[in-house]
Amino acid sequence: MLSMLRHTYKKILSLLVFSIILSGCMFPNDELAKNKTPNEDQLLIVQNAVEAYAEETGGLLPIKTKDADSDIYEKYLIDFPKLLETNFISEIPGNAYENGGIYLYTIVNPEDNPEVKLIDLQLSEKIRSINVKLDIYRSKNLYPPYGEEVADGLFKINYEKLKFKEEQYVKSPYTQNNLPIIMNTDGEIFIDYRSDFMTIMQENNYRFKKDEDIRYIYHDQSPFVPVYSLPYTEKNNEPIFKTN
Numbered sequence: 699m700l701s702m703l704r705h706t707y708k709k710i711l712s713l714l715v716f717s718i719i720l721s722g723c724m725f726p727n728d729e730l731a732k733n734k735t736p737n738e739d740q741l742l743i744v745q746n747a748v749e750a751y752a753e754e755t756g757g758l759l760p761i762k763t764k765d766a767d768s769d770i771y772e773k774y775l776i777d778f779p780k781l782l783e784t785n786f787i788s789e790i791p792g793n794a795y796e797n798g799g800i801y802l803y804t805i806v807n808p809e810d811n812p813e814v815k816l817i818d819l820q821l822s823e824k825i826r827s828i829n830v831k832l833d834i835y836r837s838k839n840l841y842p843p844y845g846e847e848v849a850d851g852l853f854k855i856n857y858e859k860l861k862f863k864e865e866q867y868v869k870s871p872y873t874q875n876n877l878p879i880i881m882n883t884d885g886e887i888f889i890d891y892r893s894d895f896m897t898i899m900q901e902n903n904y905r906f907k908k909d910e911d912i913r914y915i916y917h918d919q920s921p922f923v924p925v926y927s928l929p930y931t932e933k934n935n936e937p938i939f940k941t942n
Contacts, residue, residue, distance in 0.1 A: 736801065736816050736871075736921040740791040744776065744803055745814040747786035752812065754784065759808055771817060771923040774805040795819060806917050815917045817925050818871040821889065825868070825926055828879060828887060831860040842885035849939045852888075852928075853881050870894050871922045882928075889926045891916070895937035906932045911940055 751760045760780035764773050778796050781787045793799035802817040835843055845854030857865055867876035868889055878890040898904075898915050906912055911929040916922065929940035 737791070737793055738921070740793060741814055741816070741921055743787060744781075744791060747781045748776065748805065748812060748814055750786050751781060751784060754786075759805060759812060760784075760786075761805060761808075769925065771804060771806070771815075771925050771927075772802075774808050776803040776805065776814070778803075804923060806914075806923060813917070815923045816871075816921050817923060821868045821871070821925055824866065825879070825887060825889075828855070828860070828866055831862070832885065832887065835860055836885060842881055844881065848880055848890070850941050851883050852939060852941075853883075855879060855881050855887070872916065872920045873897055887926070888928050889924070891924050891927050891930065892937050892939075894924070895930055899932070899935065899937065904932075909940065912937065 748760060752758060759774065760777050762775045762777045764775065778787070778790045778794065782790070790797040791799065791803070793801050795802050800819050802819060804815055804817055805812050806815050807813055832842070843856040843859035845856040847853050855866075866879055868879065869875070870877050870891075870893075872894050875893060877893065879887055880890045881887050894916065895912065898919050902915070902919060904912070904915055909931050912932055913924055913927060913930055916924045930937045931940040932938070
């Protein structure tokens with residue numbers, strides 16, 4: 699129990715430090731519109747720079763080194779110093795985290811067709827705030843605070859047990875709608891993007907393979923990637939969690 703408590707409080711401390719970094723570095727200019735909008739011109743500049751870098755280096759990408767088990771959308775974060783050092787960009791975009799903005803620039807389809815997309819760090823901040831309380835709860839309780847089951851092995855969160863006054867959501871960077879947060883049997887939390895995927899499917903004529911992970915349609919139709927997401931597939935013209 700003592701070692702469990704030590705591990706938990708070390709994790710909480712690291713999350714708090716991360717929060718301080720975010721509040722001190724990510725949001726100092728949060729009143730500036732350039733730091734809060736997914737500017738298409740900035741995306742295009744970085745896209746062109748990534749392509750030029752890859753051509754110059756024989757196919758290498760200007761990305762940070764990440765663990766192999768990193769989230770699929772955080773595995774290929776753009777390393778802006780590499781682009782600056784090689785003069786493929788003259789400055790870091792104003793809305794990038796590295797320049798006081800609220801977005802991380804990342805690459806999808808790195809092997810076939812590298813595309814520059816955005817991670818909205820406001821989602822990360824909300825997930826972090828829930829994880830802090832979840833870790834405190836888990837240090838005192840054997841089981842996570844499961845709520846209603848929403849799919850096989852996936853549950854809503856009992857926020858009352860975490861001392862929240864109301865259910866917590868994240869705002870979708872794509873639709874601006876509130877997206878629920880769900881939990882698996884291990885107590886890991888994810889964002890439920892089903893309503894966003896439903897909107898995308900209704901507005902576009904996609905044809906899917908059986909059991910295909912359809913998350914790619916999110917960044918097909920928006921500048922963003924669905925971070926903290928589980929795999930999704932399609933059944934009867936609706937998005938469902940891909941649980942096998």
